[in-house]
Amino acid sequence: MRFEPVSLLTARLVLRPSAPGDEAALAAGLGDRAVQRWLETVPHPYTLDHARDWVARSARERDAGFMQDFAITLADGGAVIGGIAFTPSRREPAAELGYWLARPHWGKGYGGEALARVVRHATEECTPRFTRLSARVAPDNIASRRMLARLGFVENGVSVDNGVERLRYER
Numbered sequence: 264m265r266f267e268p269v270s271l272l273t274a275r276l277v278l279r280p281s282a283p284g285d286e287a288a289l290a291a292g293l294g295d296r297a298v299q300r301w302l303e304t305v306p307h308p309y310t311l312d313h314a315r316d317w318v319a320r321s322a323r324e325r326d327a328g329f330m331q332d333f334a335i336t337l338a339d340g341g342a343v344i345g346g347i348a349f350t351p352s353r354r355e356p357a358a359e360l361g362y363w364l365a366r367p368h369w370g371k372g373y374g375g376e377a378l379a380r381v382v383r384h385a386t387e388e389c390t391p392r393f394t395r396l397s398a399r400v401a402p403d404n405i406a407s408r409r410m411l412a413r414l415g416f417v418e419n420g421v422s423v424d425n426g427v428e429r430l431r432y433e434r
């Protein structure tokens with residue numbers, strides 16, 4: 264299995280493969296502790312080298328079918344404002360979602376807009392189709408929980424990874 268390097272459009276966003284040239288925006292967004300605190304495996308400090316590695320890894324993992332990753336960009340101007348990815352689980356046809364936006368872009372509905380589009384892609388458009396989607400969210404990440412609930416995800420249990428508790432959301 265491999266994923267195609269597709270781009271997805273929404274009213275205000277273009278979700279496209281991460282590409283060389285994205286590094287500065289990735290490092291600025293993911294280097295922010297306020298973003299990192301909600302994510303599981305982001306190094307600190309997050310450098311341009313980390314961002315370069317991510318861009319290369321994103322293409323490799325897409326080609327290998329391990330992960331489908333998109334840079335979230337503004338349709339108006341093309342700036343990279345975040346990222347969203349899904350990873351097939353061992354229990355296919357299920358996949359787990361992960362996403363982030365740079366702090367200046369929070370609270371404008373971009374997260375829900377990107378997630379809704381990726382959910383549609385994963386469940387209706389891509390090959391293979393994923394009938395079950397999940398996300399793991401810190402209990403106090405209210406914005407992410409609301410976003411998932413609005414898109415029909417429901418809480419289903421708790422997982423503890425490296426001593427950190429996460430709520431599991433599924434749809």
Ligand SMILES: CC(C)(COP(=O)(O)OP(=O)(O)OC[C@H]1O[C@@H](n2cnc3c(N)ncnc32)[C@H](O)[C@@H]1OP(=O)(O)O)[C@@H](O)C(=O)NCCC(=O)NCCS
Pocket residue numbers: 297298301302362363364365368369370371372373374375376398399400401404405406407409410413
């Ligand atoms: C989670 C995240 C992607 C949400 O994206 P966003 O575009 O800021 O979210 P939205 O503007 O679509 O808001 C989602 C909902 O949360 C609410 N919300 C937003 N910020 C909030 C806050 N600080 N406290 C409470 N509610 C909040 C919004 O009102 C909205 O609720 P509604 O749908 O009932 O109107 C973004 O905040 C982010 O990148 N956070 C850091 C990384 C992260 O948490 N990733 C997810 C890990 S599971």
